[in-house]
Amino acid sequence: MQRLKVEVMVVSLSASRYSHGSALHFKSRRFSSSSCSCLKVSPWRGLNEWRESPLNENRKWGEHGPGPASEPHRDSPFGQASTLAEIGSIVLSTSDPHWKSQLSHMAYSMWRRHNLPLGISKPPSRPARPPIPQLVSPKEIPAPKDSGLPLNAYMLHNLAHVELNAIDLAWDTVVRFSPYSEILGEGFFADFAHVADDESRHFSWCAQRLAELGFKYGDMPAHNLLWRECEKSSDNVAARLAVIPLVQEARGLDAGPRLVKKLVGFGDNRTSKIVARIADEEVAHVAVGVYWFASVCEKLNCAPDSTFKGFEVWLISAYLLTYTELIQTY
Template sequence: MRREMQLKLALFTPVKCALCSTLLLRPRSLAAPKPFSTSYSPWRGLQSWRASPLNEDRRWGSNGPEPLPSPQSPPYTEFEADDDPTASASSLSELGALVLSTSDPLAKSKLSHLAFSRWRRERLGIGVAKPPDRPARPSKPYLVSPKEIPAPKQSGLPLNAYMLHNLAHVELNAIDLAWDTVVRFSSHSDVLGEGFFDDFAHVADDESRHFSWCSQRLAELGFRYGDMPAHNLLWRECEKSSGDVAARLAVIPMVQEARGLDAGPRLVQKLVGFGDCRTSRVVGRIAKEEVAHVAVGVFWFMLVCEKLGRVPCTTFKDLLKEYEVELKGPFNYSARDEAGIPRAWYDESFMAKENKAEQLSEVYERLACIISMEKENSSLNTGMH
């Protein structure tokens, strides 16, 4: 399976082969949607999310998201017009590379929004750029293995700040994951099409806004991002899929970000129980907006599989097995259904029920066939007498 997938997906790596010629004869863009499998139902809000104007609500006010207190004229927002840090970039991929090379978390968040704003305003070309091997990171938080992450009582942070810090770490990584997807596969824009890159730059902008909310709320609680260790698991998963666009879509939005859909409601309940309703509203809003990011991953995964002539469900499972990615419940079925991930792809118990139903259906069909044949034989015998 590994060799077969590598050959078939070679169009998304620097080496091109004859097996890809059918896809590369005057490259057909993947941007135009085509009919999907009947088991896939795209997120209903996908088109409105794509067409939505720039979201400047980067502050969490008393009633929820709102623009910064003294918003400057777009597109600079947080930067002065004569001090535009993106001025040296002339393409979307170069803008993404700038974000990936920025180590300060708040600066990375602001620069991500500025980059997407400029892309939307100027409609730059996608271009071609090379991402850094790893995104630039601040000196804190210290990155440790997941087993070394301190428990809440040992972290030195109250429970609400502890959970918020973990979420901030996820959102900061998500900024880099989205921009890495844009930059890493930029050399194949003729095949993937502009829509692919626009979607993931949009995801990066959303994630930067989420990090801004988390950072603000941490400051209100008297803490800041970096006050406790964090793990590097998310980026390790990203590195696994660095040469395979189908694997990137399966592993990151369809597994890692989907876990956010599962965890979001539980975090909200814990924060309400802790008595921090303001933080619970922040977390709840972020979880709600993550549906779009999972939906984008599912949409493009389905389209890539269609172009490669592969069965999406089988391909998804094979890729997770190949890259040793584990699916863990409990699952938020309603949010996953909304995002468009078929349950049979990730829930073995649901798949077992489906298989049992199919087997019963086959039995019923055979019985109906036997009964029909018996009736025919009976009528023939009657006629002969």
């Protein structure tokens, strides 16, 4: 993990500014496959193992950790959709969070098992959301003592909200950039569909544990700032990679151990183990971001560090957003 953090820190903030006329926009840029003088980024050594791992059916948290869930057999809910991009768009258009989580796993499983083509689709302008939780500004999110939830449930609810948004962020990346598959390569979409599957499993664990504690997702307000950051990068894949995996998810790696320690201190070892496992699995997601950010920069014939610095305004906003989220759990 330490090596991964060093790789992420290679692309640090500076005083440069992002310009909306940047050639990073796919629609106005011609790409070259020739080599460039890019800074070479060494992939996390566990990345290939993660990519080649079998489908993970351990969607229930048992007495001794994750295990397979006994979910009833369902016919395919995807209708005539026959490509990864099309079924990803259906996941994004699903409002019920538990069904969205299940659909996400079903979508990734179908693609893996039936070798579906990537295809091209258009994502909804915003992912469908349930009536609750009420979405409010960060200042209106209640402190733990005012939330009506004990501290462990409060933390779990915040984490469940992050994981639900992460499902949509990953699928939006797959669907939104599907027209550029010849540029990005199928591996890009395979990785982010895999990320979406992981995030759906994480949401399932959080929702299950909330129910065990007598609560559910939606029992307290949440905010929609995560999606705001996603919208800012809707037409720029390099910005999407910089803001989401390299800042927001990377900050989550730092937060995980602190949340685990807090939960242990609260006396909830079961929840602490769930959070620890989620944090451990998020390492792969940051590694995916590092790998594909470097790859996109190579296609643009530019160095990852200077490209990253060019997004400073967005990155500071994303960093502060993530920090705000983290301090809400303390």
